[in-house]
């Protein structure tokens with residue numbers, strides 16, 4: 022296990038990552054987006070409240086905005102970091118050399134994943150000082166904060182794994198990028214769209230059969246795997262109960278989210294590890 | 306040391322390798338020659354465990370490429386025909402990374418890297434970024450990289466291609482050195498003379514098949530019957546050509562326009578060749594030169610692959 026985690030690919034990737042300007046500019050981009058939003062938010066709210074003070078409820082709202090924003094940034098940055106991880110090596114013709122070394126496929130894939138994850142975590146940590154404002158004004162419990170970070174972690178590892186899998190399967194980075202961002206659009210928006218379609222069908226059905234209670238697990242599934250929905254329901258019990266009532270299922274959506282993303286991670290990594298090298302035995 | 310058995314690789318319907326059989330003994334520098342597209346890179350990729358064969362197998366030091374690829378990786382050092390380097394990485398970091406990839410402890414790597422750089426004459430480039438090195442230097446660095454885990458077998462795909470003559474000489478010196486270290490070395494090239502000087506044995510591949518294998522002299526002897534002869538005449542080129550065409554042992558007559566130079570291949574014995582010359586002179590042809598060309602390896606190669614074509 023130690024060999025898989027502290028492997029040469031990870032160490033080299035980290036070294037290179039912190040040496041390039043691209044990473045630095047990525048970090049700057051991320052921080053600027055956060056700062057612009059937070060300062061805009063502060064400006065608007067202190068202007069509008071008569072006292073010029075920031076109330077705990079507003080602080081909570083800002084926390085919500087930052088949380089959704091950070092999830093969005095995770096979903097935006099993770100593909101950029103991982104979707105090229107194998108295919109750029111293929112394009113730069115460094116992959117074949119790496120594959121003839123005695124590193125196992127699992128070590129190479131995990132090394133690539135962890136180096137990207139480490140960078141994303143660094144980004145999240147770099148954004149931490151902004152939360153100090155939130156804590157200053159109250160309205161947010163440390164537990165909520167920890168939960169949020171836990172889900173960021175689950176999500177970024179899953180997205181990273183998807184990106185690496187697609188990067189392993191595609192020949193060209195550009196194709197891999199498009200496919201990975203396509204997957205993000207699916208998870209972030211299309212799932213929500215499916216949820217609303219399911220919901221309207223449901224309502225149509227209930228209108229025709231007035232005595233039935235709503236029950237639509239598939240519709241609930243689409244909503245449950247949407248990262249935005251997860252964040253919002255974690256933050257607001259009202260929205261959460263509105264969601265569960267709309268589909269007639271009270272099973273917690275975060276469990277579905279967790280199971281789904283852990284499975285996606287496991288599946289993506291397994292495929293990536295299997296497909297990294299030519300299968301000498303069965304590819305006949 | 307290397308045994309290739311009935312190796313076949315199909316890309317769709319196209320057979321890049323067609324039942325390739327080959328054996329290379331331990332400590333031998335083996336030259337693998339073939340025109341572009343003959344299947345050299347395909348064969349080497351399979352040996353390097355990068356490509357799965359459609360059928361057949363290859364054994365390196367008794368380890369099956371198909372069944373024990375991880376074991377094979379431990380014993381081979383592979384240099385692809387085209388390869389890249391990571392930018393932002395320095396020469397010693399480059400070697401250190403691959404050393405780590407082979408599981409060599411850091412302390413050993415620290416000792417090994419200067420030695421390897423010394424071996425390939427790159428000691429002075431130790432702290433330079435690899436992507437800034439010249440092609441020849443990258444090629445040598447890649448060779449050093451192949452050696453980091455002290456493999457028994459080296460598989461070098463066109464190591465001298467794209468190098469200037471000086472860099473090529475350097476590469477050749479290094480390979481001689483590696484041979485002295487007892488490595489079994491497989492080198493491919495589409496240029497035979499390039500290989501002849503450093504190889505013990507040569508195998509010729511064409512259309513995915515091994516046409517001939519043996520030491521350089523043996524391959525030359527195989528073609529002993531064919532002599533390339535150049536005749537120079539002052540005038541009456543056509544008459545001379547006609548005269549030559551009548552001889553049953555003469556073939557492939559070619560005329561260099563304007564120079565009065567005629568070349569042909571002669572298959573007869575030395576006696577018969579002498580008779581031909583005597584007859585030509587008594588026939589009054591204006592021959593002032595009659596030369597047997599030194600057969601270089603390129604000709605051998607051309608003749609062998611041509612022979613394969615007509616089969």
Ligand SMILES: Nc1ncnc2c1ncn2[C@@H]1O[C@H](COP(=O)(O)OP(=O)(O)O)[C@@H](O)[C@H]1O
Pocket residue numbers: 316319320321339340341342343344345346347348
């Ligand atoms: N991935 C591939 N897909 C289809 N054809 C290929 C592939 N790789 C090689 N070939 C074909 O196989 C033949 C042998 O190629 P190669 O082994 O690279 O030859 P060489 O190295 O001797 O020049 C060529 O005709 C080439 O076009």
Ligand SMILES: [Mg+2]
Pocket residue numbers: 345346347386463
């Ligand atoms: Mg080739």
